[in-house]
Amino acid sequence: MSCAAAVAAADFELPALNSPPSGEHHAGKMVWADLVTPNLAAAEKFYGTLFGWTFQSTRAGNSDYAVAMLDGRPIAGMLEKAIPSGGRHQSAWLTFLAASDVDSVKKTALAHGAKLLAGDRSYPMRGQQCVLSDPEGAVFALLASSSGDPPDYLPVAGEWIWTSLHAKDAGAEAAFYQQLFSYDVFEAPSDDGLEHLILSSDNYARASANDLERDSAHRHSHWLNFVRVNSAVETAAKVRALGGRVLVEPRPDRQGGMLAVVADPAGAPFGLMEWSDSDSKEEPK
Amino acid sequence: MNTRNRLRVGIFGAMTLALLSACAVTGVGVEGSVGYDGGYYEPSGYDYGGWGVGYRVGPSRCCEHRDDHHDHPVNRGHAGRAPAYHPAPAGRSAPSIPGRSRSH
Numbered sequence: 216m217s218c219a220a221a222v223a224a225a226d227f228e229l230p231a232l233n234s235p236p237s238g239e240h241h242a243g244k245m246v247w248a249d250l251v252t253p254n255l256a257a258a259e260k261f262y263g264t265l266f267g268w269t270f271q272s273t274r275a276g277n278s279d280y281a282v283a284m285l286d287g288r289p290i291a292g293m294l295e296k297a298i299p300s301g302g303r304h305q306s307a308w309l310t311f312l313a314a315s316d317v318d319s320v321k322k323t324a325l326a327h328g329a330k331l332l333a334g335d336r337s338y339p340m341r342g343q344q345c346v347l348s349d350p351e352g353a354v355f356a357l358l359a360s361s362s363g364d365p366p367d368y369l370p371v372a373g374e375w376i377w378t379s380l381h382a383k384d385a386g387a388e389a390a391f392y393q394q395l396f397s398y399d400v401f402e403a404p405s406d407d408g409l410e411h412l413i414l415s416s417d418n419y420a421r422a423s424a425n426d427l428e429r430d431s432a433h434r435h436s437h438w439l440n441f442v443r444v445n446s447a448v449e450t451a452a453k454v455r456a457l458g459g460r461v462l463v464e465p466r467p468d469r470q471g472g473m474l475a476v477v478a479d480p481a482g483a484p485f486g487l488m489e490w491s492d493s494d495s496k497e498e499p500k
Numbered sequence: 501m502n503t504r505n506r507l508r509v510g511i512f513g514a515m516t517l518a519l520l521s522a523c524a525v526t527g528v529g530v531e532g533s534v535g536y537d538g539g540y541y542e543p544s545g546y547d548y549g550g551w552g553v554g555y556r557v558g559p560s561r562c563c564e565h566r567d568d569h570h571d572h573p574v575n576r577g578h579a580g581r582a583p584a585y586h587p588a589p590a591g592r593s594a595p596s597i598p599g600r601s602r603s604h
Contacts, residue, residue: 369598376597377559387584400585471561495599
C-alpha cells in the first residue's frame with residue numbers, strides 16, 4: 216500500500232481554486248502557494264494587514280490551515296507546523312505549478328534528477344498534488360486542479376503576479392522545467408553577466424530562471440513568488456513596520472518596473488512587484 | 501498473552517512500522533502524515549538578498565518605462581555556450597504576463 220493511498224481519506228477539504236470551474240489548463244503556471252509557519256495567527260495578522268487578505272480556517276488533519284482570500288477568491292494557503300527538530304529551518308512559501316497530469320509530470324521530473332518530497336495526494340475540491348525538489352534542490356509542488364487552472368487575467372494588487380527561480384545554473388534548470396511543462400525559453404538581456412531566462416507557455420510569461428549571484432556560498436536554489444503591489448517602496452516600509460525584513464530594497468527591474476524582496480516576521484521570503492495596467496504587452500495568439 | 505495473541509501483536513506492529521516507513525520520504529523531504537503536506541520548511545542560514553546591480557528577474561513589460569535598448573532575446577546560450585534548454589525560435593520576443601483584467 217502506498218503512502219498516498221494510505222492517507223487519501225483525509226478528514227478535511229481544501230477549497231477549489233476556481234468557482235465555478237474554469238475548464239482551463241495552463242501547464243507550468245504558478246497557480247497556488249502555501250506558507251508553512253510556526254505561528255499561523257501571526258502570519259494572518261501580517262499578511263492580512265499588508266495585503267488585505269482575509270482567512271478561512273480549517274483543521275487539516277493534525278494541522279491548522281488557513282485559506283487566504285482576496286475579493287472572495289482563494290489565493291494562498293497557510294499551514295501551521297512546528298519547526299522540525301534538528302538542523303536549521305525557516306518558514307517558506309511553497310510554489311505550486313500547474314500540471315494537467317501530476318503522475319506523468321512527476322515521473323518525468325524524477326527521470327531528470329528531481330526528488331520526491333511528498334507523494335501524490337488527492338483532495339476532492341483542490342485536486343491532486345505532490346511536492347518535489349528539482350535537480351538543484353529547489354522545492355516546488357505540482358497541482359492538477361480539480362476545477363481547472365485560474366484563467367489568464369492580470370492579477371490585482373494583493374495577488375501573486377510572478378515567480379522566479381534562482382539557481383546555480385539557470386540554463387540547466389530551465390531545461391529541466393522545459394521537460395516538465397514544454398516551456399518556451401527566452402534569454403533575457405542582463406547587465407550583470409549572469410543568465411536570466413523567461414519561461415513561457417500559452418504565449419504568456421510564467422516565470423523566470425536566474426543564475427544565483429556568483430558569490431553564492433550562502434545561497435541555495437529556490438523559487439521566489441511575487442505579489443502585485445501599487446508601491447514597492449510603501450509596501451516594503453509597511454513590511455518593516457509589521458516586523459518583517461527587507462532583503463532587497465525596492466529597485467527598478469526590467470523597463471523600470473519596481474520590485475523588492477522581503478521576509479515576513481517568521482523569515483519566509485517573498486517578492487513585491489509593481490505593475491501598471493499598461494505594462495503587459497499582449498501578443499497575438 | 502498466549503502465543504497466538506503475541507503473533508497477532510507482532511504482525512500488527514510490523515505492519516504499522518512498515519506503513520510509517522513507507523510514509524517517510526527519503527532525502528530532505530516532508531514526512532508523510534495524516535495532516536496536510538503542502539508546507540515545507542526551507543533550510544535556514546541562506547541569503548535571499550544581496551542582489552547585484554542589474555540583477556533583473558521580472559517579466560518584460562510594454563513600452564512605457566522602457567530603459568532597455570536591447571530587449572529582444574537572442575537565445576545564443578549563455579556566454580556563447582550552447583544552451584541546455586531548447587531556445588524559443590529566433591525572432592520571437594519574450595511575451596509578458598496576461599494584461600486582460602477580470603472585469604472585461
